[in-house]
Each structure stands twice: as C-alpha cells, then as structure tokens.
Amino acid sequence: MNSREHGGIFFRFLFLLAFLAFLAFLFVIRHPLMRLAGQFWLINDAESKADAILVLGDDNFQGDRAFHAAALYRAGIAPQVVASGRTLRNYAGMADIIARDLGTYGIPDSAITKLGYRGTDTRGEAEGLSEFASRKGWKNVMVVTSDYDARRARLIFRRVFPATIRVQVSGGHDTDFDASRWWETGQGIRIFIGEVADYFVAMWQLR
Numbered sequence: 001m002n003s004r005e006h007g008g009i010f011f012r013f014l015f016l017l018a019f020l021a022f023l024a025f026l027f028v029i030r031h032p033l034m035r036l037a038g039q040f041w042l043i044n045d046a047e048s049k050a051d052a053i054l055v056l057g058d059d060n061f062q063g064d065r066a067f068h069a070a071a072l073y074r075a076g077i078a079p080q081v082v083a084s085g086r087t088l089r090n091y092a093g094m095a096d097i098i099a100r101d102l103g104t105y106g107i108p109d110s111a112i113t114k115l116g117y118r119g120t121d122t123r124g125e126a127e128g129l130s131e132f133a134s135r136k137g138w139k140n141v142m143v144v145t146s147d148y149d150a151r152r153a154r155l156i157f158r159r160v161f162p163a164t165i166r167v168q169v170s171g172g173h174d175t176d177f178d179a180s181r182w183w184e185t186g187q188g189i190r191i192f193i194g195e196v197a198d199y200f201v202a203m204w205q206l207r
Contacts, residue, residue: 031183038179038192043150045168050078051138054129055102056122056145056153057085057094060176063101068172069144070105077142080111082132084125087116122153123205126160133165140166147171147179148191152199159206 053072059065066083073081081102085094095114102112117128133141141161145153150171157167182188 034183035180038182041151041192041195042147042171042179043154043169044147044171045142045154047072047075047077047142047170048140048168049076050140050142050168052080052082052133052136053078053142053144054082054084054133055098056125056143056149057098057117059085059094059098059101060146060174062175063098063104064172064174065144065146066098066101067105068170070102070107071172072142072144072170073107073111080113081107082113082115082129084115084117084129086120086125087118122149122156123160123202126153126157129157130161130165134162138165141168143167143169145169145171146174146177148174148177148195152195152202155199156202156206 053069055065055069069081072078083095083098083102085096085098087093087095093116095116099112099114103109115128115132117125119125119128129141143153143157148171150169153171154167154169157169161167177188177191178184182192
C-alpha cells in the first residue's frame with residue numbers, strides 16, 4: 001500500500017469518527033432540541049385591546065379554546081366573542097358547542113355571537129370571519145385557537161383578512177399537547193408533525 005492510499009484511508013477513518021461523534025452529540029441533545037422546537041412553535045401576540053375575540057372551531061373535548069377566550073374576555077380584551085365552527089347539521093354545529101362552553105365559563109349570552117361555516121379548513125373559516133368582521137366594521141380582532149395551531153392560524157388570518165383589520169392571535173394551552181414533551185406520546189407527535197406540515201401547505205396555497 002502506498003502512502004497516498006494509506007493517507008486516504010486515514011482521512012476516511014477520521015471522517016467516520018467525526019460523523020459518529022456528531023450523531024452521538026445529536027442523540028445526547030435530542031430532548032433539548034425537540035423541546036426547543038416545540039416551544040418555538042407556540043406564539044401568543046401581545047394581548048392589547050380588540051373589537052372582538054374570534055374563537056376558532058374544532059375545540060378539543062375539554063373546551064380549552066373557549067376557556068382561554070373566556071379568560072381574555074374577563075380580562076377586558078374585547079366586549080364581544082364570536083364562536084366560530086363548522087356546520088355539522090342544519091340544526092347544529094361546532095359554533096353552538098363553543099357558544100355553550102363560553103356561557104359555561106361565564107360569558108353572558110349578550111356578548112356571544114355564533115357564526116357557522118361550511119368550509120373544511122382554517123382558510124375557509126378565516127374567509128368567513130373576514131367577511132363578518134368587515135361587515136361589523138371591526139379594526140382589531142383577537143383570534144383564539146390552540147397553542148400548537150396558533151402559528152399557522154396567524155399566517156392564514158393575516159393573509160386572508162384585509163390590511164385594514166389588525167389580526168392578533170392568542171394560543172391557549174391545549175391539554176392534548178405538551179410542547180416540552182410532545183415526542184413522548186403518539187398524539188403529541190401527530191399534532192406537532194401534522195401542524196408543521198399543514199403550515200408549509202398553507203404557505204404554498206397562500207403564496
């Protein structure tokens with residue numbers, strides 16, 4: 001074996017050692033990295049005054065979105081709350097369920113508006129809410145959704161709503177998702193990976 005071949009083997013061996021060391025490093029810090037990714041995905045805009053709080057549909061079983069919206073209402077963020085949601089039947093829909101949850105959490109019926117829609121995604125919901133907010137003459141709205149969904153919701157709503165309406169997004173804690181340990185459960189993995197994928201799909205569709 002000549003010196004050139006010997007040197008080539010030596011450098012390949014060093015590269016392999018470096019690569020293995022890099023993989024070992026990633027393995028050691030995998031949990032902090034995934035925790036950072038989970039925390040990065042959560043957003044909560046400054047809770048300044050708004051004309052209305054818009055609660056997005058498909059709330060979880062615990063009613064966490066409605067609970068968060070009620071807390072914002074009691075804090076004086078806005079005088080009106082819109083319960084948005086898919087129409088499931090001619091006589092009922094998710095908006096009815098959310099409106100009932102809002103009442104359970106202490107918001108008076110006079111402050112609640114139910115707004116059903118027939119869309120199947122967040123963009124369709126945003127379009128319906130945009131038309132409604134424009135008719136109302138609102139200039140500032142607070143969109144309430146689940147914490148893991150807030151980044152995508154902000155992207156969609158700020159693209160769909162007219163520039164004359166300021167859109168803030170507040171992500172309420174969702175008991176089905178723990179940003180600091182999402183990789184430990186199948187549900188957490190499905191939620192996180194699904195939201196990341198849906199975010200980039202929304203970027204593509206709204207480009």
